Amino acid sequence: MATDSPVARDIVERLNAGLSDALDDDFDSLGRQLHRRGIDIEAVTSKVAGFSVAVPSWGAGRGGTRFAKFPIPGEPTNIHEKLEDCAVIQQLCRMTPRVSPHFPWDRVSDYRALREEAAALGLGFDAVNSNTFQDQPGQAASYATGSLSSTRAEVREQAIAHNIECIGIGAQLGVTDLTVWVGDGTNFPGQQDLGRSLDRYIDAASAVYAALPDGWRMLIEHKLYEPAFYSTVISDWGSSILVAQELGDKAKCLVDLGHHAPNVNIEQIVARLHRFGKLGGFHFNDSKYGDDDLDSGSINPHQLFLVFNELVEAEMNPRGGFRPAYMIDQSHNVTDPIESMLSSAEAIAGAYAKALLVDREELLAAQEANDTMMAFQALRKAYRTDVTPILAKARAGAGGAIDPIAAYRASGWRARKARERQAAGTAAGIV
Ligand code: PSV
Numbered sequence: 521m522a523t524d525s526p527v528a529r530d531i532v533e534r535l536n537a538g539l540s541d542a543l544d545d546d547f548d549s550l551g552r553q554l555h556r557r558g559i560d561i562e563a564v565t566s567k568v569a570g571f572s573v574a575v576p577s578w579g580a581g582r583g584g585t586r587f588a589k590f591p592i593p594g595e596p597t598n599i600h601e602k603l604e605d606c607a608v609i610q611q612l613c614r615m616t617p618r619v620s621p622h623f624p625w626d627r628v629s630d631y632r633a634l635r636e637e638a639a640a641l642g643l644g645f646d647a648v649n650s651n652t653f654q655d656q657p658g659q660a661a662s663y664a665t666g667s668l669s670s671t672r673a674e675v676r677e678q679a680i681a682h683n684i685e686c687i688g689i690g691a692q693l694g695v696t697d698l699t700v701w702v703g704d705g706t707n708f709p710g711q712q713d714l715g716r717s718l719d720r721y722i723d724a725a726s727a728v729y730a731a732l733p734d735g736w737r738m739l740i741e742h743k744l745y746e747p748a749f750y751s752t753v754i755s756d757w758g759s760s761i762l763v764a765q766e767l768g769d770k771a772k773c774l775v776d777l778g779h780h781a782p783n784v785n786i787e788q789i790v791a792r793l794h795r796f797g798k799l800g801g802f803h804f805n806d807s808k809y810g811d812d813d814l815d816s817g818s819i820n821p822h823q824l825f826l827v828f829n830e831l832v833e834a835e836m837n838p839r840g841g842f843r844p845a846y847m848i849d850q851s852h853n854v855t856d857p858i859e860s861m862l863s864s865a866e867a868i869a870g871a872y873a874k875a876l877l878v879d880r881e882e883l884l885a886a887q888e889a890n891d892t893m894m895a896f897q898a899l900r901k902a903y904r905t906d907v908t909p910i911l912a913k914a915r916a917g918a919g920g921a922i923d924p925i926a927a928y929r930a931s932g933w934r935a936r937k938a939r940e941r942q943a944a945g946t947a948a949g950i951v
Pocket residue numbers: 578649701741743776803811849950951
């Protein structure tokens with residue numbers, strides 16, 4: 521961490537001092553309860569302290585919807601200001617040490633300098649995201665017909681070149697993952713040939729894959745629909761794994777929680793992808809209807825827990841290796857993005873902590889004996905445990921805030937930035 525913390529350290533220390541007795545009390549009580557269940561709270565706390573999830577640079581602003589954007593005074597409008605806000609999140613919660621950039625949104629002239637700027641704020645970078653789902657001013661060819669799967673060769677070439685440029689930027693930022701999400705698809709039956717569009721995607725994606733340096737991965741992110749509403753080229757995990765298998769070992773699948781039809785069993789998708797060594801990353805958010813990009817765990821915390829139950833299972837039984845790129849991918853329309861990401865980091869780490877509490881021997885024994893109720897109870901016991909003292913201890917132990925949102929509010933950060941920063945525009949768009 522740089523010597524100048526974004527939020528004054530004494531604010532965090534003063535608030536922590538007022539909360540630490542109660543936290544110790546709750547932690548000790550939970551420790552006794554877990555001890556009776558054969559669980560060492562210190563071991564769980566140190567695993568939680570080692571957990572991290574990246575934050576998206578674009579999530580630091582108020583994203584808006586397709587219809588409107590309502591900026592707040594003091595929100596960041598460029599990558600430098602976004603990094604500052606991400607540093608606040610990391611300072612207070614201590615589990616978001618990396619920022620995932622998106623290009624060309626985060627374009628600068630000197631990426632080595634950007635890496636140093638982030639490092640001075642206590643941050644590193646995570647997976648680079650390419651953007652071939654929007655046209656940029658002055659761009660030679662339009663993505664109106666798709667990008668990697670477009671019928672037009674010059675469009676595919678441009679999309680390939682952009683992804684290769686992202687790899688080059690990522691190398692300068694110290695990153696080793698490229699996440700590729702394309703909005704390619706159709707709005708009318710018959711608009712494009714469903715087989716040939718996938719052929720074109722695979723051909724173009726192979727050219728990007730061929731440019732991956734050693735140690736790099738290409739994370740293929742699927743999404744059911746939007747912006748295309750009849751068919752999407754990489755619509756589901758089936759298409760994603762088929763493409764990843766076709767491309768090769770460096771290609772993995774990335775699961776974004778919101779990119780599935782309602783009620784789809786996403787934890788099973790996680791288990792399947794892991795089974796075939798293809799689970800590369802995860803985008804956390806929550807939804808009620810579609811790709812709502814709501815805050816993680818705000819609608820369905822139980823689903824988040826069940827997903828983590830599979831992720832912990834994968835962590836403990838890595839088969840061909842398990843190195844997931846975890847990232848928050850949300851759009852904050854009605855909250856301060858810093859508060860939303862603090863709250864989401866807590867929800868995500870909480871689901872992880874609960875999944876660590878599952879007695880896996882008990883679960884396996886019940887499963888093998890076909891004792892459905894006891895298998896379910898093994899999960900339920902873990903899920904209903906209040907793990908907030910573990911999360912707060914892990915945070916405070918790493919120098920963070922016991923109550924991050926309270927510390928953030930006490931810091932007056934946003935009001936200060938409102939005086940210093942330019943106002944954000946109101947142009948709407950999907951983020
Ligand atoms: C697409 O909906 C997505 O989930 C992809 O990860 C994009 O990169 C991101 O949102 C921002 O648009």
